[in-house]
Amino acid sequence: MDFLKPRLIPMTRRRKIYEGKAKTLYEGPEPGTLIQHFKDDATAFNAQKHEIIDGKGVLNNRISEYIFNNLNAIGVPTHFIRRLNMREQLIREVEIIPLEVVVRNVAAGSLSTKLGIEEGTQLPRSIIEFYYKKDELNDPMVSEEHITAFGWATPQEIDDIMALAIRVNDFLSGLFLGVGIRLIDFKIECGRLWEGDMMRIVVADEISPDSCRLWDVKSNDKMDKDRFRKDMGGLVEAYTEVARRLGIMKDDEPVRTSGPKLVQ
Numbered sequence: 001m002d003f004l005k006p007r008l009i010p011m012t013r014r015r016k017i018y019e020g021k022a023k024t025l026y027e028g029p030e031p032g033t034l035i036q037h038f039k040d041d042a043t044a045f046n047a048q049k050h051e052i053i054d055g056k057g058v059l060n061n062r063i064s065e066y067i068f069n070n071l072n073a074i075g076v077p078t079h080f081i082r083r084l085n086m087r088e089q090l091i092r093e094v095e096i097i098p099l100e101v102v103v104r105n106v107a108a109g110s111l112s113t114k115l116g117i118e119e120g121t122q123l124p125r126s127i128i129e130f131y132y133k134k135d136e137l138n139d140p141m142v143s144e145e146h147i148t149a150f151g152w153a154t155p156q157e158i159d160d161i162m163a164l165a166i167r168v169n170d171f172l173s174g175l176f177l178g179v180g181i182r183l184i185d186f187k188i189e190c191g192r193l194w195e196g197d198m199m200r201i202v203v204a205d206e207i208s209p210d211s212c213r214l215w216d217v218k219s220n221d222k223m224d225k226d227r228f229r230k231d232m233g234g235l236v237e238a239y240t241e242v243a244r245r246l247g248i249m250k251d252d253e254p255v256r257t258s259g260p261k262l263v264q
């Protein structure tokens, strides 16, 4: 039944659908699927700061695979199907809702700056924020009023997005705490998955140390992209440690960044 299996199309022959800052999307092997390719590019401050960090894409591919597989397993719908190789995963094509959905448990980053709350302060409850995905405008924060008035999502869709965000937060908080990591905040993106005439909102994009703030429980060491934003160095080492603690990578497994490698 080999013909039923998706075939891997050589990268040079694939049709590029979209190129983002850290990932590229290619046409998938079957209708309704895409291939999500993780690059080594790191950007911050709307790409004003840019560097290639050898190995970052491989780590994010593995960490995001692990998280999305677990979300699928607990009934949180996502776009993720399976990992294909070191840098790529097969995903369902969704209609991305142009919002960055941020969930915060502890004050840090822009919340600390804007409201003058000291980094590390536990918030009275989890806070959900929406940012409109628009590079030209620097992804401004928006309210539900803006989202519904401008038709980016309906009130029902916002309810679904918030319910997903809370479930992801509960799952990730527990997952990371179990391996000595505090989930400070994170960002998700959601998409509309069409199945015939039916549509449901699913978690899309990636969940990785690029899109989360992760602090070591004991030392408060940063194990996320803030290491790049703040020029702290040691990003690959920190992401490797996250992968190692989650049991994704064996203690002595090096991050191989070159050469083709098919998995399973």
Ligand code: TMP
Pocket (backbone or CB within 6 Å): 102, 108, 109, 110, 111, 139, 185, 186, 187, 210, 211, 212, 213
């Ligand atoms: P912030 O404190 O800079 O607003 O970031 C909140 C969370 O969202 C943090 O975990 C980092 C993540 N994030 C992204 O994934 N992409 C972005 O473009 C920004 C600004 C933040």
